Amino acid sequence: MNEDRIVASKDFTNAPLCLSGRHVTKVFGFGDKKTIAVNDVSFDFHEGEFVSIVGESGSGKTTLSKILLGLLNHTEGEILFQGQPRDISTGKKRNAYWKGIQAIFQDPFSSYNSFHKIDAVLLDCINMRGGKNLPMEKKIEMMTEACSFVNLKFAELTNKYPFELSGGQMQRLMIARIFLLKPKILLADEPTSMVDACSRATILDMLLQLRDEIGMTIIFITHDIGLAYYISDTVYIMEHGKFVEYGKADEVILNPKAAYTKRLISDVPKIHEEWDLSTVDLANG
């Protein structure tokens, strides 16, 4: 774990708060079928911070992100938005909240309405940012800009249905959506699960660029601790719905304390070692 980092992980402990949780718990089902997906977690995310939440499959990452987005009600605990208890009790308040917090969902294939052309997704974003009455040429210009930001050609995508796109194109289009919306907080749930290593670097670059341009807080959800180390300021390690360890990325990853973190780190494939044939004992292999 000594690869180059693209950004030095900064200390955000004194930056203004944007999203916090206190003893947040989510229980699915009851009785025998009870699952505690998120178990009494507390956290503070700051403005402009790049936070990674790392955990294995089923550790509750997506559940927590849906709670943060206000798409799922938590069972217990409290969510604070900019230091104040979050109030999303009415439709109006929810819509105001969603102007400031946006998401890229884990599965790009289920993120699109298959009956709508993809232009609709981008047009929605322009409308949401108050561009409803802009002339069509202006809107097309904005959509073209957003697409080229994620290395897509709007002219090639326009009038297409989601099923005509590849998974990677769908994910990049979701980032184009964020580019148009420019929210204060972005929850990105495995946004690079469908793309090759090269595009992955581009996508991460784009996210960091957005962070720098508009001071966006990025909550990045991943199962890949190497990736988290590579880009984040702060990491939260999640195991069975609990945060077992958190802190500055380099501190946590270079000097892990929890056994779970150590295991996650040791599971990261070490390319050079694995593929160095000289270390393989051919006689016994």
Added chain:
Amino acid sequence: MKNTLRNIFHSGKFVAGFVIFVILLVTIIVYPLINPGSPLEQIGVGTFAKPGTYVSLYDAAKTSPDRERETLRLSDADDKRLAKALSDSDRVLMVEWLGLKGVDLEGIDYQDTEALLELWHENYDSTFKPKGMTSAAQKKYKRLNDALLDLQTGDNLTVMSEGETLSTIKKTDYVNVGTVTNVKLLPLGTDNFGRDVLKELVGATKTSLGVGIVAGIVATLLGLSMGLLSGYVGGIVDDFIMFITNLFTVIPGFILLILISYSISQEYRGPATVAAVIGFTSWPWTARSVRSQVISLRNRDHVNLSKLSGHSMLRIVVTDILPYIASYVVMAFILQVSSGILSEAQLSLLGLGPKTTTTPTLGLMMNWAMMYSAHTNGSWWAYFPVILTITLISFSLNLMNTGLDQVFNPTLRD
């Protein structure tokens, strides 16, 4: 969309069902144009006239045989008439007699009426009484001989009016049916009230389809909106709607249907009311399945994304949920229509169907046939075509549904 339509019309089952249904529809529309008038018009006083062509006896008799061009003389008419009148047992008796008389029976064809009669008249002798023949048997042969003579001698018929001979009809005279003024074609005979069953059936199919479609629309709209509300809004609304649908599963819908129909007084129980009642009692299963589909859809990320984009609940339901269940709703509608038609028939059989003096329904026709015991007096034409029509309608609708199912849920294909 276009693609789906093409797939649908490539499904053999759907096309078969669709064709049957369209044929029924065309019949319903075209037949009344050919044969106008009320389907409940009483065309005759007799009940349960057999299917067939009815020719006015009066007109046929009055058609003058002198008008050469319109009549025909065929000499074999008499033989045919005789052949039909001569029963097999008569023929056996005749051959028996000839045997006693010592006629060589070799090469006698029982069915050759002419030859048989000729032999008979040559050999019959009322005084002949072989040994052992009782006088009862002798009298029997005598009676047979009289009857045979009668068959052959009954000569021309004379049509008279007020003592004046209008015309004489020979045994060999034929008349062209086309020149007889009054001919009535009754392909399915008449029912107990003397009404043309075919005309009644076409009218009844129209009303019953209407009842089914109205019931289907009511049930599907109610079921769809209840299912959407219940599934998407959840919470107490869901609990309440589920409570109602659970009630319906505990109390069978048909019992409820009977109770409601019974409580509506007869003068208000027209086809439209009955259709609405059927619709109101059959929405719960549509609601249940719509609900379960909505629940699995409402957590899909495209719905979440729509929420994050600030869309209203109505817009999300209409644009993000409805299109995904539309194909299902179409299928549910077809099933509701089919079961609506059956429900009407069942209700009417129990005498709780629409009370109408102007339009028949398939159920009412069954009800009348049953009340006037068509099934026990052998008048199959009064009920069998009705059963066949009901079967054909549900068969075609269910075929269409299976076809749609195979297109919409390709995994179910074998």
